[in-house]
Amino acid sequence: xxxxxxxxxxxxxxxxxxxxxxxxxxxxxxxxxxxxxxxxxxxxxxxxxxxxxxxxxxxxxxxxxxxxxxxxxxxxxxxxxxxxxxxxxxxxxxxxxxxxxxxxxxxxxxxxxxxxxxxxxxxxxxxxxxxxxxxxxxxxxxxxxxxxxxxxxxxxxxxxxxxxxxxxxxxxxxxxxxxxxxxxxxxxxxx
Numbered sequence: 681x682x683x684x685x686x687x688x689x690x691x692x693x694x695x696x697x698x699x700x701x702x703x704x705x706x707x708x709x710x711x712x713x714x715x716x717x718x719x720x721x722x723x724x725x726x727x728x729x730x731x732x733x734x735x736x737x738x739x740x741x742x743x744x745x746x747x748x749x750x751x752x753x754x755x756x757x758x759x760x761x762x763x764x765x766x767x768x769x770x771x772x773x774x775x776x777x778x779x780x781x782x783x784x785x786x787x788x789x790x791x792x793x794x795x796x797x798x799x800x801x802x803x804x805x806x807x808x809x810x811x812x813x814x815x816x817x818x819x820x821x822x823x824x825x826x827x828x829x830x831x832x833x834x835x836x837x838x839x840x841x842x843x844x845x846x847x848x849x850x851x852x853x854x855x856x857x858x859x860x861x862x863x864x865x866x867x868x869x870x871x
Contacts, residue, residue: 696866699865700862702817713842715842716815716842717838719812720813721834722836723808723810725807769795781794813829819838
């Protein structure tokens with residue numbers, strides 16, 4: 681079927697760029713068939729280890745990854761935002777090696793006591809999750825987005841995925857349609 685459509689300059693530019701940068705076997709596909717490029721923002725998720733009803737003031741938080749247990753200095757800063765000098769709160773590894781204000785830090789309790797945290801402590805873990813905040817057909821545009829929106833994101837990254845294994849829905853048809861139009865605008869057949 682032959683179809684005639686009108687496109688504006690911006691659409692033409694994106695279709696040409698799409699055909700140039702994302703054709704089959706293009707480097708920007710990052711080894712992914714018919715990719716879509718996501719921009720993601722990092723988020724820390726604190727998961728509390730049962731017990732209590734959330735009324736506790738202080739949480740001893742530690743990263744789950746690498747099987748190491750280190751209190752998270754942010755827990756001290758969050759609880760003691762009015763601490764004399766929050767910038768002087770050091771991470772547990774540094775405190776364990778160097779001490780805090782001359783005090784030897786040999787365990788988690790010493791660490792929190794050095795900051796005056798004496799209340800009940802609930803253990804929690806900190807998971808790192810990434811929220812998808814934008815979608816792109818063109819990797820270069822995803823990277824540009826990070827440049828102009830990075831101030832609104834936390835440690836942003838691109839993540840490339842396919843439309844899904846054996847996806848028989850509309851995604852691949854629309855992807856192929858856009859690629860076909862882009863190739864025609866470039867003056868050639870699909871690569």
